[in-house]
Amino acid sequence: MRCPYCDTEDTRVVDSRPAEDGRAIRRRRECSECGQRFTTFERSAVVVSVLKRDETSQPYDREKVRRGLESALADRHGAAASVDAIVADIDQWARTGSGVVSSEEIGRKILDALRQVDEVAYLRFASVYKGFQGASDFEREVAALEREQ
Numbered sequence: 001m002r003c004p005y006c007d008t009e010d011t012r013v014v015d016s017r018p019a020e021d022g023r024a025i026r027r028r029r030e031c032s033e034c035g036q037r038f039t040t041f042e043r044s045a046v047v048v049s050v051l052k053r054d055e056t057s058q059p060y061d062r063e064k065v066r067r068g069l070e071s072a073l074a075d076r077h078g079a080a081a082s083v084d085a086i087v088a089d090i091d092q093w094a095r096t097g098s099g100v101v102s103s104e105e106i107g108r109k110i111l112d113a114l115r116q117v118d119e120v121a122y123l124r125f126a127s128v129y130k131g132f133q134g135a136s137d138f139e140r141e142v143a144a145l146e147r148e149q
């Protein structure tokens, strides 16, 4: 592995121990060129499948989750900073299950997260996810939001 400081290829492992409750290995490496130390984590590359509504499946793609969040949060400056945290959260959730999640569950996770950070973004995402047909669908959803507060 290359040194992140000076980019030389010559680094060596000086310490190696289990991390994250045995699900990862944490290594300390030292660069023989510049002497800097850095940490790497080794994790198993779990493949998570996403079951879609039409019953086909495809590999889980965190970038899709990110794009969904980003388009819902477009122009919502205050809340846009939470995208990384929400993606990491959903990622973690997807990887700790049985290896299969449904696109519906992912959608619900995104909705739950958006409801916490930004109501406008929540309604934007809900309109796509729940297939709003008209103004009355929005009104119903806004009324539901208000009841919760």
Ligand SMILES: [Zn+2]
Binding pocket: 003, 004, 005, 006, 007, 008, 031, 032, 033, 034, 035, 036
């Ligand atoms: Zn170096």
